[in-house]
Amino acid sequence: MLNSKIPAGPLEQKWVDYKGHCKLVNPANKRKLEVIVVGTGLAGASAAASLGELGYRVKAFCFQDSPRRAHSIAAQGGINAAKNYQNDGDSVFRLFYDTIKGGDYRAREANVHRLAEVSVNIIDQCVAQGVPFAREYGGLLNNRSFGGTQVKRTFYAAGQTGQQLLIGAYQALERQVALGNVKMYTRHEMLEIVKIDGKARGIIARDLVSGKLERHFGHAVLLCTGGYGNVFYLSTNAMGSNVTAAWKAHKQGAFFGNPCFTQIHPTCIPVSGDHQSKLTLMSESLRNDGRIWVPKKKDDNRKPNDIPEEERDYYLERRYPAFGNLVPRDVASRAAKERCDAGYGVGTTKQAVYLDFRSNLINKYGRAEANKRGIENPDEATLVALGKEVVKEEYGNLFDMYEKITGENPYEVPMRIYPAVHYTMGGLWVDYELMTTVKGLYALGEANFSDHGANRLGASALMQGLADGYFVIPYTIGNYLADEIAVKPISTDHEAFVAAEKEVNERINTLMNIKGSQTVESFHKRLGKIMWEKCGMARNEQGLKEAIAEIQALKKEFWSDVRIPGDINEYNPELDKAGRVADFIELGELMCLDALNRNESCGGHFREESQTEEGEAKRDDANYSYVAAWEFKGNHEWNLHKEELSFEVAKPSQRSYK
């Protein structure tokens, strides 16, 4: 039943051949075709801009007050591309291979190869738009390295790469708005997909300022709505990041792929108390220059700078000498948890490890600057001062952010860090053309499941979002719309629109009329606690079964006791949040179900029952080399469909970073 539509032929020819043979829509017909884009992060803004440029009539939606605020803006460290500007052995094949291996052999080869191919075009496009990437003194682009690779292929703009890329895409989008090719709807939230004769033909959106529901027609609908990490309540996602659009699509027939594949990022600022509303990432790029350690002694309460070198356990360098501090995220996160669980954690909560810049500040940057400036025999204070200048340029905003949040100066004392939910590799199942199992409904960027397998490598999310929006969808959507040119815009008085709006309206009224005693926030926190404890960094059968029962009970309680203040027809953020939390609760159950089904460990999914003697994740290729695509069947019911993965080029092996 699942057809991934992967083109035939050798891996490196598939995308070339596809582009050479896909159907095209002529310019006059493009002007008659309407496309709805939901979400304006990297995937959505780049798709809306590119489709507008091609001549399609685009409507774009975001829940924020401006498309520039989408959470792609917060991505820090960088974007990968197989440019090999560093002459250090990079190539399209290597980026492909690193991504497949980093994803623990749970991604599609064809998609990942295409991603690696177009990565080089992304950098060109962004530079042409005026994205101010970091440069060398010769005026050419600089690179840094990220986890899970041995080359320097990451392009960056200090610790604000996502911001600069999104501003680039946002400006391209606003240009199309000015030209009239894109109509932008801000402070709007999609609340339903409208299907006519089995095809996605529009959406029901709510104007978040007036509270009014609106009907919008489109020949195709693109969901570029990001990931669902906020199901854990605490994550590095923005407060508004949510699964609602994807979940509505799922309930309308779009299968959900690998929902349990969650990325826990190793370097985040630890939780400080119950009041915590979100967690903040400290970019993976810091692992270039920071060394991670804990004291060798349990419950060592000395200040970090008082602990001598020989009493520090650089556990990543010890366990993984080949990759050291640059192991992939899932490996680094589990290693931190292992040390903390064993009693070596630091800080007041003991749920943290140190990320220490001092040795590189002095030895790497300080000495290099001293040499450059001809200072002979510099003392330590001079080296620190010189090193600080360089580090400030590379990561200054991150260091400032750390100090604001914790009140500690990371130039002086090591950062305290701990893993936190960051990204979701799972998402709506899509075929090679990024179409979901609903015809005419597409999912791009983090909202789909397609490219990162069971673990995403650092600096690859930006790459995928922009690849999908700039370079994939402009081709693949034509292949579908070429057969739709005869379809006239359907009136939003059509019964399908009326019925969809009625359903949304009833749901909102039901929510508002519960008038219970518990706040939306309190339910979200409880859901997050269940998910983090039982479907977080380590999972087991018993815990997952308990979690499913607890979530089902929570759902009942939510729908009988939630309290939402205010009215429907006004600006009411609590009502918006209630709808999102209701969807997160349902998603949480499916995530646990998927985690329970996948009785193997792979990437970020660690089943305690399936590990090597050294505690590394143990895959079970014989039984689980498939994408789990879940079909919604009704309340608490799903059918599992399997897309078998075949590896013709990158042969699966036990991942080793030793």
Place this chain on the structure above:
Amino acid sequence: MEQTINVTLRVWRQKNANTDGKFESYPVSNVSTEMSFLEMIDVLNEQLIKEGKDPIAFDHDCREGICGMCSMYINGRPHGPWHANTTCQLHMRAYKDGDTITVEPWRANSFPVIKDLVVDRSAFDRIIQAGGYISVNTGNAVDANAVPVEKQKADSAFAAAACIGCGACVAACKNSSAMLFVSAKVSHLSLLPQGAPERKTRVMNMIAQMDKEGFGACTNTGACEAVCPKEISISNIARLNQEYLSSSFTTAE
């Protein structure tokens, strides 16, 4: 170290753009100094909802100082007392037990209030639409290293491009001028060789739109720079003026 304090919030409450607003006072007790300012408001809102009252509406999203959505005018200063900071990154360490904190929305005619502390900043998007971009369709680009860019210029362009579009500059300015915002974008794009072909029309069109939106003139008081969370330099305004003048002299009518 973590401490617990009690504060009083004086908050601007306004149901919508068509009604008058007024200040309301709320005591907030047992506030951890490790909380962020917005987390303190979260706590207050939970309390208000439980009491059957309307929670305070405010814009916020990333809560890590980069999306530009948060926008509170705290004790007479956009984004509160800390230098180079957004409201979401302000922490309660900044306050003492017993403090009264006054919170208002951005005040500017071009930023009408939507509700309480939420304002409409779509004027900024329209200024970008007027020319804050480089006209390059997807697929047109040459190799990224084909055009070297002087590091210093690239760094200056980046420093200007770091603007998060929050509007603090407008809120701080006695004239509600948007010059810092506009100059940051004009500088970002005019410093780069890729932005050169549209340099003259860009600045003219963006300024025209800025005026049309009703933002005031710049009188060089520097309040904008002082409160900018991303430390956008006022020297960008000088560059904007220079760009504007040179293009006024040379642009064909």
